Amino acid sequence: MKVAAARIGPTVCELDGPMPILKRSKILTAMIRSVASLRLRQHRSVLDSLTLKCNTLRPQTAPRTSMKLKFYTRPDCSLCDKAETLLAEGGFGSAYEKVDIESDLALLDRYGDKIPVLHNTETGEKLSWPFTASQVRELVAD
Numbered sequence: 001m002k003v004a005a006a007r008i009g010p011t012v013c014e015l016d017g018p019m020p021i022l023k024r025s026k027i028l029t030a031m032i033r034s035v036a037s038l039r040l041r042q043h044r045s046v047l048d049s050l051t052l053k054c055n056t057l058r059p060q061t062a063p064r065t066s067m068k069l070k071f072y073t074r075p076d077c078s079l080c081d082k083a084e085t086l087l088a089e090g091g092f093g094s095a096y097e098k099v100d101i102e103s104d105l106a107l108l109d110r111y112g113d114k115i116p117v118l119h120n121t122e123t124g125e126k127l128s129w130p131f132t133a134s135q136v137r138e139l140v141a142d
Contacts, residue, residue, distance in 0.1 A: 070098075071098050073100060
């Protein structure tokens with residue numbers, strides 16, 4: 001018995017005649033999916049570890065909040081609102097203690113027309129309006 005080569009593509013010759021080789025069987029497809037999901041899980045674990053590393057390398061906010069920075073203000077003060085917006089945009093949103101000067105007569109006498117004022121209680125330096133975010137950074141750095 002003579003077996004002729006098939007001309008329909010790659011085949012496996014058996015006694016019954018040529019059978020085409022399937023490019024993908026169900027088993028092969030399942031293997032590819034399991035390998036792909038394994039790789040995806042590995043990539044996710046790598047990404048999670050990188051996220052963890054990035055979060056630990058970020059500067060912590062503790063030094064800023066441990067700073068004694070007071071923001072003297074009063075209600076219905078448009079300049080104080082502008083200064084507060086500048087502080088929030090500069091990243092100092094929670095790095096200061098807000099003090100209403102109208103609650104204390106001594107503060108009202110001292111800062112009445114000068115508000116808003118930022119006061120670094122550790123160094124004693126004060127910064128009156130108008131100020132910039134870079135000036136606030138210098139005040140904090142001192």
